[in-house]
Amino acid sequence: MSSLPPEILYEVLDYSLNLQKPPVVALITTCSVFRDICLRILYSALHFKSRAQLSLFVTTYSDPELSTPCRPRSVELDITSDESNLVFTDLYALFSRCLSGKADDVERDETGRICLDLLRLCLNSHAFDPHIDMIYTSLSLINPRRFIWIGPDPPHHFSIAIVPQAISYLFRALSEHTNLTELKLTHINMSRVLSQNDSGLPAIPSLRSLYLGQAIFLHPFVVASLILNPSMSLEKVHLVDAYRGSIWGFRLRRSDIELYVTESLMQYPPETHKMLAPFGDTNNANLATIRKVVVCEARTERIMGGDRVEENAILI
Known part of the structure; x- marks a missing residue:
């Protein structure tokens, strides 16, 4: 062979x-x-399936005399243990000590951050994690082209992997990823996104594709303001099992986003309402953009209760 x-x-x-x-x-x-x-x-293509693997790799390649045989192009983590709250501390060590400046072919952006083709996380964040700020600290060291954070539970388990306390740190890091073209986030609680500290999904001019799955408390404004932001050039926004409130309420439909934009423009002219400035002045053009870009889908059904729809139905 x-x-x-x-x-x-x-x-x-x-x-x-x-x-x-x-x-x-x-x-x-x-x-x-x-x-x-x-x-x-x-x-x-580094792939760690436990924190023990990641910690061992970090311990080994933190030695300045050792370097990886080639430049890592992607990093994937599948960690379901209770130690997942320590993962971002290990990631910081991975990016700052193990992969930083050791290989001659390491690709960097103009600010010196490591460029990756993909960073994929399959793990939980924790509401009471005292080191939750390490999410930003670690992710600010890289500039990936694709970023994925999904939950480790099976699709029929409606669990939260990205807790509200993690949102501001995650979104702050993502807003600085100037190479990012594809973003996928699932099992995410967006209840704090419209608070004083979290104003919405980060505007990333390079982003072309956004996927949000099993998202709760996702307000139509959050989606509309991102799509219609003049700095954005999104080609597709895919919302799968995304809910305006809890999972016992209604899924977000494209018509909800269209209605919100229309009503907001009628009630609050953009020139007098800072939050609505991204919507612009032409309602028909805005609606056409939303209809072109947004796909809302119902994929995973509960055994009983909640918003009942046909399997894999497109929600208009």
Whole structure:
């Protein structure tokens, strides 16, 4: 097999490593060709499935004499343990000590932050985490092109992974990610977003695709103000099982966003209401933009109660 073209061999080994059959060690120790390709695959796409793995990696590569075999292009975390509240402290160490300035081919933006193709988090944040500010501190060290934060529970479990206390730190970091084109957030409680401290979803001029899933307390204003912000060029906003209130209320529909924009413009002219300035003056143009960009979908149904719709229904 080592005589195969490198491109084909890369795909075969990548598939085998994901299956973990045979074991990773067996693949790496087969021959030098396999070893080199496997190390490139493993280190270019770092994937940690426990905090113990992440902590061990941080401990190992914090040594200034050691460096990773190649530049990491993506970082993925799947952590479901009770120690997930310490993950962002480990991430800070990962980005500041392990990946910072060790490899010659590390891609950086104009401010020196590490550029990643993807950062994917599958973990919970915690309302009473004394170090919750580490969300911003760690994420401010990178500039990813795609950012995903989803909950670790199965789809039919309506749980909250991104708690209200984490919102301001997360959104502050995202607002500084100038490379970001795709953003996906699920299992998120938006109840604080219209408070004095959290004014709404962050305006990211580079963003093209936004996905919000299993979001609660998502006000139509939050969606409309982002889409119609003059600095934004969103091509798609996908809202899946997004609720205006709790999960026992109604899902957010596209018509809710359209109605809010129309009524707000009638009652509060943009020139006299700062919060409505993004809506502009042309109602028809704003509605056309919303209809072009927004897709609201009902995907996961409860056994009983709540907003009952057909499976995978598009909510107009």
